[in-house]
Amino acid sequence: MVFVLLSSVRLIPASVTHYTIPEEMTVGSVVFNLATDLGLDVKTLSNRKMRIDLIANKKYLELNKDTGELFVAERIDRETLCPKMSSCFLKMEVILENPVRIFNIDIEILDINDNAPQFRRDVIHLDISESTPIGERFSLSNAVDPDVGINTVKTYHLSESEHFTLEVRTSRDGSKLADLILAKALDRERQAMFNLILTAVDGGTPAGSGTASVMVQVLDTNDNAPVFDKGVYTVRTQENSPVGSLVINLNATDLDEGSNSDITYSYSLYTSEKAQETFNLNAKSGEITVKGVLNYEDYKIYDMEIIATDKGVNSLSGQCTVKVIVEDMNDNHPEISIKSFQSPVGEDIEVDTVIAVVSVSDKDSGDNGEVDLHIPRHMPFKLRQSSDNYYELVVSEPLDREKVPEYDITFTVTDRGSPPLSDNETMTLELLDVNDNVPQFPQSFYTIRVPENNAPGALLGSLTAFDPDLHENQYLVYFILEKEVANTSMSMLFSINPENGNLYALKTFDYEIEKEFLFHIEARDSGSAPLSSNVTVHIIIMDQNDNAPVIVSPWRAHGSVVEEKIPRSTDKGSLVAKVIALDTDSVHNSRITYQFLQVTDATLFSLDQYNGEIRTMRMFSYRDPRHQQLVVVAKDNGQPSLSATVTIKLSTVETAVKHYSDMTEVPLEYDIFSDLNLYLVIGLGSVSFLLLITILVTIVLKCQKPKSSSKAPPPCRNSVISERNSTIADSTLVSNDAYWYSLFLAETRKGKLVVRQPVPKGSRYIVSSIPRGTGVTDTSGSAPSTLQVSVHSPV
Incomplete structure (x- = not known):
């Protein structure tokens, strides 16, 4: 059997068949089978054609032409398909050919509770005066639910509140409305805001619900009078308090708000004129300050009645009493009198010596007339009471003028009043100096570097000492302590200014002759008896490049x-x-x-x-x-x-050069040494002397060994020349700084020159004695005194 949709041919329907389906059916679900439900034999009607025509919303249903099943093609939402309608139908016609037969079918979409109630606003604001009577009704916004029938809004609920209840009523169109009813009187001062939760519930199963917040703002009314903290305030103030002094700061409170809580202060008619003349009341702040002169002897107590009034439409007021007690004041200062004071005194004054006598007094009586005398702490003095109101100032610790030259001693007398009064007087104690300090040099050892070739009279340095004493005890004189060096007194080499310690050189120094000096400088004060100290001075002569090679x-x-x-x-x-x-x-x-x-x-x-x-x-x-x-x-x-x-x-x-023997005697003019510096000869001679002693010891050891029978082969021509030249050119030694120096020693007694000639490692030392005044001659026939020493290279 084949089913087709009929869209153009309209025939009078024979009957109407009703079907009901719920909304939200699953896509693909079979609604019904047209062939079966209409009583048609599918097998016998295989050649007949069936068409279906959906009058509206064709997109929701589709026909399977092979089986005759009508199934859901798209999700059906009743609220979208039939908004605001109590019933919702999908109408369709089924046409069967051979012979033609028409079936009218109504498919009713049944509502399900798929929507919850919703309020148009999430928050509902209400302003209610705190003077509103009980039972007053306030309409609330209703909730809406697109579902129909029992699935729409059924009732409302209100969160628990002792001040409000909820009444639900039904409107003409059947919708449910909610009214808020005041169940208990409001008091803004206790609670100014209420946050209620309104809930709308539908009749579906399960039931759906929606909520809205009901914010109730309680409006103020002037129902509270100003109130003081106390009914009676008792304050104390001193006599002679300055004008403007604060006596008390009144603070009345009003639980209302706005103008209903603004307060002004004023005196009542029961407040005396004297009190109003003596004290000032600030109408805005409630401060009471001194306006006139307070005298304990005239008035001891002032009574004032203060009224606090708010600014509401129907103003309210409260009152209190202020009692001001004037207290007697300690208005007489104690007095101090210095009967005797000794100044100046020597810094060596003995401990427990009386320096001053002081008396104290006070015209007040009672505690106000009791006085105490004291001096500052950390001073080397103390007070000792000798009789009533008489004190002695005595030395309690040794004094040192160099640490503290004078003391400003402040005597302070204080009474025992409340508040206490005091007076003071300062005396200056001057200390006389005693010669009890030795001169002191900043350093215990001075090192002064002086370049050679200095000008005579040049300033070398200043060795100034310090003496903390005064006057003649501080005046210093400087001396060079005598010390001879090489039969030369230090005072011949150096001079010191006796007044300021400036040290001068009296001669020009030569580093090559004298390199350092060590002596002492003494500084002596002019006290009686004088004290002195000394310091060591080390003079180092610094070399200058004043000698040419x-x-x-x-x-x-x-x-x-x-x-x-x-x-x-x-x-x-x-x-x-x-x-x-x-x-x-x-x-x-x-x-x-x-x-x-x-x-x-x-x-x-x-x-x-x-x-x-x-x-x-x-x-x-x-x-x-x-x-x-x-x-x-x-x-x-x-x-x-x-x-x-x-x-x-x-x-x-x-x-060819003539053959030279191993020990070459080099003739040199002895006169050449007359041009050498005497000091050079002395220095070189001393070093050569030590070398000569070493050579002699080596010779002695060498002579104890048997001589070798073999002779060395004669040197070649070139080596002879080299050895001949090395006789003069290799006259050198190796020093620590890797420089070569030559040593010469003039034997003045024999008229000979001894030359130390080192040759390469493993060879020998050659010491030649050259007669004085010999010329340049052939040395092959000469017989010099030659010393041979074996030299071994270091391992």
């Missing part, structure tokens, strides 16, 4: 030019010459570096800036000139630096 190697008898000959076949790296310079300044200023000031060929020679060795950088070629001139400058490390130069003229020769 002196070139001692290569030796030159006259001028600064040295001539040397070397084989033209000298190898690369061979030692040509060694420049050695000495500087008698301190270590920092005596550090020497060497530089070429002039060189004929910079590619041929190199100069070590620290040890002064000049070596070949390559072998000589036939193009190199035979004569080479080297100018070397030796600079110290001072600021500004000083220097010395030497010119070395080198000549290359083709002939």
Whole structure:
């Protein structure tokens, strides 16, 4: 059987079939089967066509043409489909062909309770005067429910309240209305606001409900009179209180609000004129202040009646009584009189000595006339009562003028009145100085650094001492305590100003001769008996770069030019010459570096800036000139630096150099040492002397061993020249600061020069005795006194 929808052909219906379905049916649910419900045989009517025509809202239902089932196509909401209607129908026509038959079908949509009651406003505001009579009715907004019948609003409920009840009534259209009824009189002063909950309930199952808040604001009426805290106020005030002094601040309260609670204060007719003249009443604040003169002897008590009135339409008032008691005042100050006072006194005054006598008095009587005398705390004095109202001031602790030169002693007398009155008088006690303090230097040890070459009379420093005493006990005189150094008195080297302690140098110091001085300075006061103290002064002479380097190697008898000959076949790296310079300044200023000031060929020679060795950088070629001139400058490390130069003229020769023995005796002019500084010779001589002792001890030990039978092979030509040159150039020692120094010792008695010549590690020391006045001769035939010492390199 096939079912079709009929939309254009309208036939007179034969009958009407009613169906009822609830709203909110599930989509897809079968409403009914048209073939079965209409009594049609589906099997025999397979060739007949059926059509259905929904008169309205076709979207809600659909027909299954194969089975004849009518099912829900879309959710049905009765309130949307039939708003504000008590009944709701879906009408449809079913047309069956062959033969044609028409069926009218009414589908009634039944309401379900799917909506809860709702109020138009969530909050309902009501203003009710607190004077409203009981039983007064106030209409409330009703709730609405889109459902119909029993599912619509059925009744209302009100939250529990002793002041309000709820009455539900039915309107003409059948809707339910609610009225709020006042059940108990309101009092704004107790409760000014009520928050009630109104609930609307429908008749469905289960029942739905909605709520609204009912805010009741209680309006004020002037039903409360002003009230004072007390009926009678008793206050006390002192006589002679200044005008404007506060006596009491009245504060009446009114439980009403607005103008009903605004209060004004006034005197009643029962208040005396004297009281109104003596006291002022502030009409707004209720303050009572002193207006006239209060005298205990005239009036001791004032009675005042005060009225507080509000500003309501029908004003109300309250009253109180204020009793003012005037109290007698301690209006006489105690008096103090200094009978005797001793000032100044010596700071060595004995403890328990009386310094002053004081008397006190007070014209008042009773407690107001009882007095006490005292002085400030932490003072070295105390009061001792000698008789009635008489006190002695005595010393309680030792005094020290240097700590406190004077005391301002304030005597304070106080009576025992209420409030107490007092008077005071201050006396100044001056202390006389006693010479009880020794002079004090800020430091116990002074270190003064003085650069050498200072100008005589230069100020070295100020050694001012301090004495806390006064006058002659404070006047200081400074002395240098005598002490001799090398038969020289300190007063010959230094001078001190006896008045201010300024220390001066009396001579120019030379760091190379004298490096420091240690002596004492005494400061003595002029007291009787005088006291003194001393301090240690350490003078350190600071070195200046005042000595230029002196070139001692290569030796030159006259001028600064040295001539040397070397084989033209000298190898690369061979030692040509060694420049050695000495500087008698301190270590920092005596550090020497060497530089070429002039060189004929910079590619041929190199100069070590620290040890002064000049070596070949390559072998000589036939193009190199035979004569080479080297100018070397030796600079110290001072600021500004000083220097010395030497010119070395080198000549290359083709002939072989004659063989020299291992111990070479170098002839030198003895006169060259006459140009050296005497101090240099002394210093170098002392060091050489220690070295010589070491060598001699080594020789003794060496001589105890058997001599070796083998001889050393003769040196080659080049090595002979190098050793010959090292006789002069290698006369050096290694010091802690890695600088080379040369040591020389002139034997004045023998007329010989002993030269210490260290050679490379593992070799030997050579000590040669050179006769005085010998010239440059061949040393091969000479027989110098040679000492050989084995030297082992350190492990």
